[in-house]
Amino acid sequence: MKLNVFAALLLFFSFTPGAWTQYPGAALTGPTPGASLRNAAAATQTQAAMVRKTAYDWGRRANSGAYRPEYFQQDYANLQWQFQSLRMQFNQMGSIALQLGRPRADNAVAELDAGLNVIAELFTFLEQQYQAGALDRATVARTCDVFQDAMREWERELKRSSARMGFVW
Amino acid sequence: MSNPKLHLLALVLILAGCAAPSGTRSSPKPGSGIVEYREITRQGHRAVSATVDALEALTPSNPALADFDRALSQLELTSVKVRARAEAIMARGQAYFDEWKEQLAGITNQTTARTETERYGRLFEHFEHVRQRSGEVREQFRPLMAGLREFRARLDQRPNELSRNELDTLIASGRGVLRALESVSAGLDAAEAELHASMKGKSP
Numbered sequence: 001m002k003l004n005v006f007a008a009l010l011l012f013f014s015f016t017p018g019a020w021t022q023y024p025g026a027a028l029t030g031p032t033p034g035a036s037l038r039n040a041a042a043a044t045q046t047q048a049a050m051v052r053k054t055a056y057d058w059g060r061r062a063n064s065g066a067y068r069p070e071y072f073q074q075d076y077a078n079l080q081w082q083f084q085s086l087r088m089q090f091n092q093m094g095s096i097a098l099q100l101g102r103p104r105a106d107n108a109v110a111e112l113d114a115g116l117n118v119i120a121e122l123f124t125f126l127e128q129q130y131q132a133g134a135l136d137r138a139t140v141a142r143t144c145d146v147f148q149d150a151m152r153e154w155e156r157e158l159k160r161s162s163a164r165m166g167f168v169w
Numbered sequence: 170m171s172n173p174k175l176h177l178l179a180l181v182l183i184l185a186g187c188a189a190p191s192g193t194r195s196s197p198k199p200g201s202g203i204v205e206y207r208e209i210t211r212q213g214h215r216a217v218s219a220t221v222d223a224l225e226a227l228t229p230s231n232p233a234l235a236d237f238d239r240a241l242s243q244l245e246l247t248s249v250k251v252r253a254r255a256e257a258i259m260a261r262g263q264a265y266f267d268e269w270k271e272q273l274a275g276i277t278n279q280t281t282a283r284t285e286t287e288r289y290g291r292l293f294e295h296f297e298h299v300r301q302r303s304g305e306v307r308e309q310f311r312p313l314m315a316g317l318r319e320f321r322a323r324l325d326q327r328p329n330e331l332s333r334n335e336l337d338t339l340i341a342s343g344r345g346v347l348r349a350l351e352s353v354s355a356g357l358d359a360a361e362a363e364l365h366a367s368m369k370g371k372s373p
Contacts, residue, residue, distance in 0.1 A: 103267030107202075107257060110265075114256035118249045121311070125318050139322040146245045153246050157253075 033100055038167045040093035045158060047086040052151040054082045059144025062137050072130065072140065079147070080123060090116065097165050108161040115157060119150045202268050203364065206254055206299075207357040213251035213306075214350045216244040220317070221343040229331040234324065241317055251350070252310050255303035266296050269360070288367050295360035302356055305349040313342045 030036035058075045061067055094109040122143055129135040162169055223237040258265045269292060316339050324331070 103264065103271060104202075107261065107265055107268050110257035110261050111253050114260070115249055115253035117256065118252045121314070125315065129319075129322055134322060134326065136322075136325055138325045142321070143318075146242070149242070149246050150249050153249060157250070 033096065034167050037093065037096045037100070037165060038169070040089070040096050041158065041162065041165070041167065041169075044086065044089040044093045045155060047082070047089045048151055048155045048158065051079070051082045051086050052148050052155070054079050055144045055147040055151065059141050059148065062140040062144060067137050067140075069135075072135065075140075076123075076126060076130075083120065083123070087116065100166055102166060104164040105166055108164040112154070112158060112161060115154050119147070119154065122147055122150075203357050203360050206258075207354055207361070209247075209250050209254055210350050210354045210357065212247050214347060214354070216240070216247040217313075217343050217346050217350065220244045221340055221347070224336055224340050224343065227331060227336060229329070229333070238321075241321060244317070245314070248310060248314055252307060255306040255310075255353075258300050258303045259307055262300070265300075266293060269296055288363065292360060292363050292367075295356055295363055299353055299356035299360065302349060302352040306346065306353055309342070309346045309349055313339070313346050316342060 029039045058079055061071070061075070090112065094113060097105045097109045126135065126140070126143055129139060159169065219240040220237075223240040226233065227237060270289070320335060320339060
C-alpha cells in the first residue's frame with residue numbers, strides 16, 4: 001500500500017477552481033434547482049463532519065503512547081478516503097450551483113473549492129514527512145488537530161455561503 | 170369551499186408556499202463582498218504578524234514553543250480563508266468581478282450613462298489591483314506555511330538544533346506575506362471608497 005498511489009488519487013479527485021466550468025452537470029435531486037442545491041449542500045455538510053470526526057479519532061489515537069508507526073498508513077488512507085468522498089459530494093453541489101448561472105454562487109463555490117485545496121496540503125505535508133522518515137506521533141496529532149479545526153472553519157464557510165449560492169438551510 | 174375560514178387557510182398555505190426557502194435568493198448589500206474580503210485579509214495580517222513575533226521571540230537558548238504553537242495554530246485556520254479567497258479571485262479572473270459589478274448595479278441613485286461607465290471603469294481598476302496583489306498573497310503564503318510546518322515538526326525531534334538562519338528565513342517569508350496582505354487591503358479600501366462614493370453620487 002504505497003502512499004504515492006493515494007497521492008495520485010488525491011490529485012485525480014482534486015481540481016482547480018478554474019476547472020468548474022468544465023465539470024459535467026450533476027443530476028437534480030429535488031423538485032427545483034434550489035431544492036437540489038440544498039440537498040447537495042446538506043450531503044456535503046454531513047460528509048465534511050465525517051472528515052472532521054475521522055481526523056479527531058486519528059489524532060486521539062496518535063496521542064496515545066501505544067500508537068505505532070505502522071498504523072500511520074491505514075489511518076492516512078482512511079482520512080484521505082473520507083476527504084475524497086467529501087470532494088465528490090462537493091463537486092456535485094458545485095455543479096448544481098453552476099447550473100444556476102449566478103456570479104455570486106460561482107464565486108462562493110470557487111472559494112470553497114480553493115479552501116479544500118488548501119486543506120489538502122496537509123496530506124502533502126504528512127506524506128513528505130513520512131517519506132523523509134521524519135514523521136512522529138506529535139506531528140501526526142498536531143496535524144490532525146489542524147485538520148479538524150480547518151474543516152470546522154470550512155463547514156462554517158459553507159453555511160455562510162448559502163445565501164450567495166441562493167438557498168437557505 | 171364557501172367557509173371564510175377555509176378561504177383564509179388556503180390563502181395562508183399559498184403564501185407559505187411562496188415563502189418556502191427553496192431557491193431563496195437574498196440581494197447583496199452593496200460592497201459586502203469587498204468588506205468581507207478586507208476583514209479576512211486583516212485577520213490574516215494579524216495572524217501572520219503574531220507568528221512573526223513568536224518566531225522572533227524564539228532563541229536557541231530559549232525555545233519557548235507555547236506562544237509559537239498558539240500563533241501557528243491560529244494562522245493555520247486564518248490562512249485557509251485568506252488563501253481560498255485569493256485563489257478564487259485569481260482562478261476566476263474577470264468572472265469574479267461580475268459579483269462586484271452586481272453590487273455597483275444595486276446602487277439606485279440617478280446617474281448619467283457616462284458617469285456609470287466611469288464608475289465601472291474605476292471599480293474595475295481597483296479590482297485588477299486587488300487581483301494582482303491577491304496573486305502575490307497566493308504565491309507567498311504557500312511556501313510560508315510549508316516552511317512553518319516543517320520547522321515545527323523538526324523542533325519536536327531536535328529541539329536543541331534551532332537554527333538562526335532558518336528562523337531569519339521564515340521571518341523574512343512572513344514579512345513578505347504581510348506586505349502582500351497590506352497591498353490587498355489598500356486595494357480593497359479604495360474599491361469600497363469607490364462604491365460609497367457611487368452611493369452618494371460623486372467621485373471618491
